Amino acid sequence: xxxxxxxxxxxxxxxxxxxxxxxxRLYLDRIARHNPALNAFITIDEEAxxxxxxxxxxxxxxxxxxxxxxxxxxxKDIFCSEGWLTTCGSRMLANFVSPxxxxxxxxFRAAGAVLLGKTNMDEFAMGSSNETSFFGPVxxxxxxxxxxxxxxxxxxxxxxxxxxxxxxxxxxxxxxxQPAALCNLTGMKPTYGxxxxxxxxxxxxxxxxxxxxxxxxxxxxxxxxxxAGFDDRDSTSLDRPAEDFFRDLVSDRGSRPLxxxxxxxxxxxxxxxxxxxxxxxxxxxxxxxxxxxxxxxSISLPNMRLSVPAYYVIAPAExxxxxxxxxxxxxxxxxxxxxxxxxxxxxxxxxxxxxxVKRRILIGTYVLSHGYYDAYYxxxxxxxxxxxxxxxEAFRQCDVIAGPTSPTTAFRLGEKAAxxxxxxxxxxxxxxxxxxGLPAVSIPCGFAAGLPAGLQLIGNYFxxxxxxxxxxxxxMVTGWHLQHPRGFDSED
Amino acid sequence: MALTREQVHRIxxxxxxxxxxxxxxxxxxxxxxxxxxxxxMQAVDTSGVEPMAHAQDVAQRLxxxxxxxxxxxxxxxxFQLIAPQTEDGLYLVPKVIE
Numbered sequence: 356x357x358x359x360x361x362x363x364x365x366x367x368x369x370x371x372x373x374x375x376x377x378x379x380r381l382y383l384d385r386i387a388r389h390n391p392a393l394n395a396f397i398t399i400d401e402e403a404x405x406x407x408x409x410x411x412x413x414x415x416x417x418x419x420x421x422x423x424x425x426x427x428x429x430x431k432d433i434f435c436s437e438g439w440l441t442t443c444g445s446r447m448l449a450n451f452v453s454p455x456x457x458x459x460x461x462x463f464r465a466a467g468a469v470l471l472g473k474t475n476m477d478e479f480a481m482g483s484s485n486e487t488s489f490f491g492p493v494x495x496x497x498x499x500x501x502x503x504x505x506x507x508x509x510x511x512x513x514x515x516x517x518x519x520x521x522x523x524x525x526x527x528x529x530x531x532x533q534p535a536a537l538c539n540l541t542g543m544k545p546t547y548g549x550x551x552x553x554x555x556x557x558x559x560x561x562x563x564x565x566x567x568x569x570x571x572x573x574x575x576x577x578x579x580x581x582x583a584g585f586d587d588r589d590s591t592s593l594d595r596p597a598e599d600f601f602r603d604l605v606s607d608r609g610s611r612p613l614x615x616x617x618x619x620x621x622x623x624x625x626x627x628x629x630x631x632x633x634x635x636x637x638x639x640x641x642x643x644x645x646x647x648x649x650x651x652x653s654i655s656l657p658n659m660r661l662s663v664p665a666y667y668v669i670a671p672a673e674x675x676x677x678x679x680x681x682x683x684x685x686x687x688x689x690x691x692x693x694x695x696x697x698x699x700x701x702x703x704x705x706x707x708x709x710x711x712v713k714r715r716i717l718i719g720t721y722v723l724s725h726g727y728y729d730a731y732y733x734x735x736x737x738x739x740x741x742x743x744x745x746x747x748e749a750f751r752q753c754d755v756i757a758g759p760t761s762p763t764t765a766f767r768l769g770e771k772a773a774x775x776x777x778x779x780x781x782x783x784x785x786x787x788x789x790x791x792g793l794p795a796v797s798i799p800c801g802f803a804a805g806l807p808a809g810l811q812l813i814g815n816y817f818x819x820x821x822x823x824x825x826x827x828x829x830x831m832v833t834g835w836h837l838q839h840p841r842g843f844d845s846e847d
Numbered sequence: 848m849a850l851t852r853e854q855v856h857r858i859x860x861x862x863x864x865x866x867x868x869x870x871x872x873x874x875x876x877x878x879x880x881x882x883x884x885x886x887x888m889q890a891v892d893t894s895g896v897e898p899m900a901h902a903q904d905v906a907q908r909l910x911x912x913x914x915x916x917x918x919x920x921x922x923x924x925x926f927q928l929i930a931p932q933t934e935d936g937l938y939l940v941p942k943v944i945e
Contacts, residue, residue, distance in 0.1 A: 450929075451929060452929060454922075454925040454926055454928070454929060546902075547902035547903060548902070548903050548905075561900065561901050561902065587908070587910070590907060590908060591901070591903070591905075593903060593905070660887070661887065661888050661891060663884065664884050664885045664886075664887050664888035665888050667881060667884060667885055668885055668888070675862060682863070683931060684930070684931070684938050684940055685926075685930050685938055686926075686929045686930055686931075687931075689931035689932075693941065694941075695941050695942075696940055696941045696942075696943050697863070698865075698941075699940065699941055700863040701860075701863050701864060701865040702865050704862070704863055704864045704865070705864050705865035705866065708864070713864055713866075713874075714874065714877060714878065714881075716862050716864065717855070717858050717859060717862060717864070717874065717878065718878065718881060718882075720858045720861050720862040721850075721854075721858045721878075724858070724861060730889060731885070731889075733898050734888060734889055734891075734893060735888060736898035736899050736900055737893035737896040737897075737898050737899075738888050738891060738893065739898075739899040740896050740897055740898065740899035741891075741893070741896060743899055743902075774880075775877055775880065775881060776880045776881060776883075776884050779881075779884070790902075791902065792901075792902020792903060793902075
């Protein structure tokens with residue numbers, strides 16, 4: 356059961372071969388057994404999950420089921436979920452039981468999916484290793500001494516260890532794609548504005564985007580079809596017709612299904628900054644794509660190297676503004692002792708935020724402060740334009756851009772924790788995509804010394820269905836995505 | 848450009864985060880590393896480039912100026928239940944005006 360696709364699970368439920376209660380119980384038992392070693396979940400509420408499962412079984416009985424009805428899904432603890440602790444990985448929200456649902460959560464509830472639990476994450480999604488969480492680091496199921504990536508590390512570890520059939524994540528600079536790569540999953544960041552940000556705790560509002568982490572492109576298509584859609588409560592939600600992201604995946608197009616597809620290979624993605632073994636795995640995947648009918652073209656993204664510096668101005672600037680709301684007045688943590696209002700703010704924020712979050716708030720406050728705005732924030736926005744222009748130029752020559760997702764495989768816990776700049780550079784291939792607002796997917800493309808590596812596919816705006824199809828065609832002829840870590844095998 | 852300890856204290860004050868001298872010194876070193884990374888971006892000539900604030904070139908949507916929240920008392924109660932300190936439907940903070 357734990358290796359079945361979401362569509363296969365849905366059939367099993369529809370045909371009454373398993374009930375949602377049995378399925379939910381199976382995953383709750385797996386979580387109870389394996390989560391202590393992984394720390395992938397912050398909150399589990401068996402009663403709440405099983406109540407949803409019973410309601411889903413009732414819907415299934417009535418014949419009123421959709422593609423996710425009765426399927427347990429894990430959610431990153433950044434999505435407000437009514438009645439559930441929603442911590443965002445922070446001491447600041449360690450006592451915050453959300454009084455409302457994020458739109459993403461409401462959509463899964465309406466679809467009849469079961470909320471299986473809330474997954475661990477870097478504090479306020481700021482990190483690439485899941486080590487900044489107030490609730491402790493998550494461990495990579497492929498090697499417990501290594502990080503799962505971040506910031507959606509709990510979601511990635513949970514799905515990789517088969518503690519959940521699929522999960523949600525958010526991606527501000529690579530936080531879905533990089534953990535997907537490090538844990539051998541398929542993870543997609545949609546076009547900015549496709550998935551509602553309402554109730555998704557804000558980090559950098561012009562970059563944040565929710566998306567799925569799953570075991571295949573097919574499962575991502577099912578997840579994204581549930582997540583995407585216009586929402587008038589998100590001012591940057593895009594009002595577009597509803598899409599079935601599965602539509603391209605089902606057609607039979609023979610042995611060369613990608614004939615006519617032009618894959619762009621940017622020189623900047625294949626330089627000395629990337630581990631040799633990962634380049635070789637990506638090259639091999641590109642060769643597989645040629646066999647599927649695709650042609651490759653050399654392209655250039657000359658301003659790529661500026662994406663990390665521009666990001667570390669824009670994201671902290673927006674974060675410093677967004678996180679001003681955590682003041683100990685309306686919700687969350689408040690310091691126990693203080694002597695006046697300003698002191699209450701200062702102590703609440705000093706004690707409630709962890710070191711990385713404080714660092715980014717300080718950077719953001721500085722670059723937005725009087726006299727520095729033009730030199731930093733405005734300059735970063737101009738660089739952002741140059742990067743977006745590079746992509747626009749590239750998409751005149753190709754349909755999809757391919758390269759590595761991460762320059763390394765999973766690194767060791769503690770390896771980069773003391774050096775923020777080294778940590779920031781682990782997102783070098785993913786950040787430019789957020790700055791431009793484009794969709795991208797990371798798919799498993801092999802192993803280096805036993806650790807998974809990811810291939811990143813970047814598309815033009817609103818080409819999610821195409822990207823998932825391109826990913827799916829590769830997964831039809833390769834088996835990397837089917838590999839799963841040892842020690843978490845099925846007991847059924 | 849290198850920050851000074853005094854600047855770190857000033858920024859921390861603007862951000863309303865209490866910081867000790869020892870913390871300021873540790874933070875200073877890391878912030879200077881990060882600003883060295885950012886400096887690469889500042890060296891680029893971007894004259895004539897339009898700043899990009901947002902991925903999609905869309906205008907802010909407007910809505911009718913009407914109350915949309917029904918059952919406001921229930922919602923207020925739910926929202927205040929999770930507040931550190933409330934009284935009579937108000938949020939309590941230390942006295943601001945003597």
